[in-house]
Amino acid sequence: MEKFLINGGKPLIGRVHISGAKNAAVAILPAVLLSDEPCIIENLPQISDVSTLLSSLSKLGAEIKTINKTSVSIDPRRASYFVVTKEMAQGMRASSYFLGALLGRNNKARVAPPGGCDFGVRPIDQHIKGFEALGAYVAIENGMVDARAKELRGSSIYLDMVSVGATINIMLAAVKAKGLTIIENAAREPHIVDLANFLNSMGADIMGAGTGVIKIRGVEHLHGTQYSIIPDQIEAGTYMVAAAATGGDVTIENVTPKHLESIIAKLVETGAEIEEFDEAVRVKMTGRPRRCNIKTMPHPGFPTDMQPQIATLLSVAEGTSIVTEGVWEGRFRYVEQLTLMGADIQVDGKSAVITGVKNLKPAPVRAVDLRAGAAMIIAGLMAEGQSTVEDISHIDRGYELITEKLSGLGADIKRINDYDAPSAKLA
Numbered sequence: 404m405e406k407f408l409i410n411g412g413k414p415l416i417g418r419v420h421i422s423g424a425k426n427a428a429v430a431i432l433p434a435v436l437l438s439d440e441p442c443i444i445e446n447l448p449q450i451s452d453v454s455t456l457l458s459s460l461s462k463l464g465a466e467i468k469t470i471n472k473t474s475v476s477i478d479p480r481r482a483s484y485f486v487v488t489k490e491m492a493q494g495m496r497a498s499s500y501f502l503g504a505l506l507g508r509n510n511k512a513r514v515a516p517p518g519g520c521d522f523g524v525r526p527i528d529q530h531i532k533g534f535e536a537l538g539a540y541v542a543i544e545n546g547m548v549d550a551r552a553k554e555l556r557g558s559s560i561y562l563d564m565v566s567v568g569a570t571i572n573i574m575l576a577a578v579k580a581k582g583l584t585i586i587e588n589a590a591r592e593p594h595i596v597d598l599a600n601f602l603n604s605m606g607a608d609i610m611g612a613g614t615g616v617i618k619i620r621g622v623e624h625l626h627g628t629q630y631s632i633i634p635d636q637i638e639a640g641t642y643m644v645a646a647a648a649t650g651g652d653v654t655i656e657n658v659t660p661k662h663l664e665s666i667i668a669k670l671v672e673t674g675a676e677i678e679e680f681d682e683a684v685r686v687k688m689t690g691r692p693r694r695c696n697i698k699t700m701p702h703p704g705f706p707t708d709m710q711p712q713i714a715t716l717l718s719v720a721e722g723t724s725i726v727t728e729g730v731w732e733g734r735f736r737y738v739e740q741l742t743l744m745g746a747d748i749q750v751d752g753k754s755a756v757i758t759g760v761k762n763l764k765p766a767p768v769r770a771v772d773l774r775a776g777a778a779m780i781i782a783g784l785m786a787e788g789q790s791t792v793e794d795i796s797h798i799d800r801g802y803e804l805i806t807e808k809l810s811g812l813g814a815d816i817k818r819i820n821d822y823d824a825p826s827a828k829l830a
């Protein structure tokens with residue numbers, strides 16, 4: 404079992420390059436199935452979620468050619484299978500996007516129920532409601548989600564809650580449906596806009612992505628395209644918080660500052676100095692962070708995927724902060740790990756009351772999910788001395804070359820096997 408070994412207590416200093424957005428990539432890769440011609444996808448992050456999806460596409464019959472580390476060519480013409488098994492999905496949330504993509508391509512899809520990070524119940528009722536409104540029949544049979552349609556027809560769909568996944572899945576199913584589909588109360592995240600731009604670059608007719616109402620006029624064919632994925636908002640935010648939390652000075656390059664507004668606003672409240680450039684932000688922190696309250700919300704609110712990282716920063720702030728989770732039922736499972744490092748956090752339902760302590764102490768901790776794992780790394784970098792982070796496969800799902808990028812900023816972090824651990828050697 405691999406883990407990260409961190410010798411913390413040093414400020415992060417320097418420049419870091421941000422990769423392509425995971426949550427855009429995991430929607431765009433299944434979307435290639437809707438094309439009648441090969442597509443070239445660029446700026447793909449080198450993360451395990453991307454390799455899992457590429458291997459699923461290949462098992463469905465698509466031909467994948469690697470162009471370089473971050474670009475692939477995908478020819479979906481021979482993708483004749485429509486079943487995504489549990490083994491292919493590997494517990495990924497984004498495997499659910501094969502439902503919309505295969506339904507849009509073949510009028511039929513059978514996909515293992517999505518897994519992903521454990522934040523409590525993660526239903527897909529809004530995805531199903533959307534498919535049904537487009538004319539599909541959806542059933543759960545033998546543990547698989549089965550969706551079929553004679554023909555998909557455009558429809559008006561009001562989402563009962565803002566859902567990224569349902570918005571994406573309905574876009575995928577509707578893009579080649581007959582007539583007009585309107586998604587109301589749609590999610591507005593940057594990756595929704597990126598998916599719409601990708602589909603439009605193949606000849607789709609999607610308007611309003613990035614607003615609460617998305618209009619999709621179905622087209623018969625989608626042609627090939629060459630498309631570069633946007634920078635990862637959450638990877639950027641994670642390095643911004645890591646810079647502030649370690650009292651560092653880091654320029655985060657290859658970002659879209661507009662996507663980072665809510666994160667910038669909150670970091671400024673904690674006392675960080677932020678300079679914005681066209682495609683970079685510089686984050687500098689001197690002294691102890693100030694307290695602040697945060698509530699996570701769908702975009703353009705403060706992203707839930709930054710909640711564990713910012714809570715870790717606030718754990719050493721002067722004063723008491725309240726962090727309220729406005730998207731997921733159970734996204735405070737990491738708090739137990741943070742308290743092992745000396746944080747003083749009380750969780751009451753959807754809120755965490757964080758009483759700032761002066762320092763975190765090094766400890767062996769676990770990544771309970773992807774962003775929680777990033778938060779544990781930040782905590783390890785903050786605490787003077789040696790910490791370890793276990794269960795790092797969660798982190799590898801979404802952060803490209805994290806040890807290399809952090810080492811480039813002066814961090815002392817290594818990926819080790821259990822048998823390399825200093826305690827094992829002493830024993």
Ligand code: EPZ
Binds near residue numbers: 528530531564708
């Ligand atoms: C996406 O998950 C992201 N995953 C998550 O990021 C992110 O936390 C989430 O959006 C919110 O921004 C991917 O893009 C692959 P939702 P998704 O549907 O689509 C409820 C990360 O760390 N809901 O927007 O699964 C749901 O329970 C990952 O990169 C229903 O009730 O999230 C939740 O409370 C973790 N019924 C809320 O809506 C549904 O049918 C938002 O979920 C769908 C959702």
